[in-house]
Amino acid sequence: MVNRFLDKIEVYEDLFPQDIKVFINSRRIAKGLRTSIPAVSTSLTKTTRAFINHGRWIVECPGGCTDAVMASDKYRVFVCSLPMCVEKEYIRILFPAQRVSIEVELLKRPLHASGMKLHANWVFGESLQNLRDELAISDNLPRATD
Numbered sequence: 001m002v003n004r005f006l007d008k009i010e011v012y013e014d015l016f017p018q019d020i021k022v023f024i025n026s027r028r029i030a031k032g033l034r035t036s037i038p039a040v041s042t043s044l045t046k047t048t049r050a051f052i053n054h055g056r057w058i059v060e061c062p063g064g065c066t067d068a069v070m071a072s073d074k075y076r077v078f079v080c081s082l083p084m085c086v087e088k089e090y091i092r093i094l095f096p097a098q099r100v101s102i103e104v105e106l107l108k109r110p111l112h113a114s115g116m117k118l119h120a121n122w123v124f125g126e127s128l129q130n131l132r133d134e135l136a137i138s139d140n141l142p143r144a145t146d
């Protein structure tokens, strides 16, 4: 088996050539927002927390509608695209304070043979120790001493 490892926990800009502003604009128009996109903003009062799913930073709509997209580092702003959703405004994306440490732990994990980024997941509140324990006990992953 090829022993390839994750090289980065990805954000929107890593996978999509289209500027995130264009993508957010299309969602903004669909939602009927008239205000322009705020820059990486600390002025927005509504927030949603980013999490990691299969090696990607993801944000979900806090309105409970299941809308989700890859998080952007350039514009840490989310806009729900679903017309019936209660969320109608820009929502600031929050990354965890321990982002770098979380990424370092997950980057120790190998890719599945299919190339899919298995086991590279993190949810808000999950500890670094839990990430280390998962790596150590998994039958499908090499131990730190291998």
Ligand SMILES: [Zn+2]
Residues within 6 Å of the ligand: 061, 062, 063, 064, 065, 066, 067, 080, 081, 082, 085, 086, 087
């Ligand atoms: Zn929504």
